[in-house]
Amino acid sequence: MKRVYWCEFPEKCNWKKISDWLKHEKITVYIACTSRANYDLWKKKIKKINENIEVNAWPTLSKAEGYWFSGFCTKEAIDTLDQYRGLKIKIDIEPPIPKKYHFLSGMTWLGKHIAQEPDNTDYLKKKIKSLMRDTDIILSTFPLQNHIVKRWGWMKDDNLKYNYMFYSTFIPLGFKKLYKHYFKRHFLPYHKDAYIAVGLIGKGTFGNEPIYRSPKQMKRDIQFLRKEGVETLVFCNLEGISQRGEEWLYTSLEIA
Template identity: 25%
Template sequence: MTAVRGLRIWCEMVAHADIAAPSVLAALAERRIGLVVAALPGPRADLVRLARSAKDRGLSFAVWPMLADTAGRWASVDNAERFSAYVRALVDELDREGALPEEIAIDLEPPINRLRGMLALDRSAPRAPHPADGGASLRALVRDLRSRVPTPIRVSAAVIPLVLFDDEAAGFERWLGTPVGSIGWDHASVMVYTSLIEGYSRGLLRRDDVRPLLASSCLFTAARFGARAGVSLGAVGKGALGDEATYRSPRELADDVAIARAAGVEALTLFDLGGVLGRPPMEAWLDAFAFTAPAPCLPEATWRSRATKNLVRGAARLLGAAGSLRRERG
């Protein structure tokens, strides 16, 4: 068997030392699955060792910077200045240690407490206006990393799938505070986690409904980002929110891989290695991810999947119109 090119795995809910275990790195290297490793504030020794071990194994190695939850965790216009300062310091430190990554992956999501409120449909969740200069701070960070001397660093984005439904008004991007279209990312991986879509729908969508939504999202992603397009699949294990629904078995992961590849997306990233290691055997998950062929055809839309797409499109237009009205009044 030959593994698909462009496969990577998110490593968030797993310690750096556990990722560096020889059996884990060997299994990833055998399947040519690269690493995208979370880096929160704290000691760096294990991350540095992991970077060197990955290089020795011939694995691609990207660093996924994160702040503490109290600072929002992921990148958005709300914490852009603080996030950018952290990334610059992190890159300089890794460079001094001889562990400079080939890529920085920036996860574009609202601050974690706000996202929890959104997913819980909590209308009372506090919502401050987005800072006006947050997008400029992130653009400057990406520009500086890509033009870094003497070693440029690629910069990728993890993207919430709602932004695929934006038109030129960028309604969801503004509402979420996650600038996608205004930044020249080297790669964009849209997080189409079918288990989460099904789980957070609270019974409104079933597996048969989210399969065509995955197919549509992959087609939209390929059309929007072209050669830079990628899709993140999952979830095998729970993430930082703690209430994420997960795949029932490796068969669902294989099904998602088959759909994504049939839709023309080969650059795939799996969430997450912690789930893979926590639901043994890890080889079953990694094989499903690495060795699944494209589906012979894409799944047909269901009435629920059509209704969901229409609802999201309508919301994008409303948010875009509201943003345009605010700018005119301002």
């Protein structure tokens, strides 16, 4: 069993605390970055605190450009991926970020973009194909059927890794059993080798996302996914762990 961590706001992460809690444990983290220079700066800062933290890149755009990557982005925005060539990177394949979040508006936003045909999907796919010749890429997206996410720029290739979100905190209480049933019966059997991200531990870019109430709640999701044969779990997010306490980190480390 492997573990990986997303860090959307490295400036909010208490890296000293994480380092102290880790002791000699090694972890891999992907930090959100707006440029190669931004990534290099954070990698240098983090490595100075703890050499055992592998720091990889999670390219993002400005919110005006879409924040995440998809065929809805301009070609110029997609071209910013070139600067990360040669690194280990995670690319989010998601429609442009909405202005605000709550469950119903999120479902409306998702439904709207499922029905649309973006202009630059083929351009994004060509960019990914070019990058993957010398870049280790994780494509991350929603746990939807392939034909849907392909519209946005997702693609299937043996040289790519894949991550899907299992963010149970977003799911209203009355739908949680149905959500797990969907994952168990209709999604995981076709994505056994994928990374699966659990969360949320800390709030994301909207600031009002639902988060786990306790490490025990997160542990139930971990146990469910382990039982279903998931080999690599991703924890979103490391800054939330640093803010909420060492028990959150130790719960994530228990999976190995």
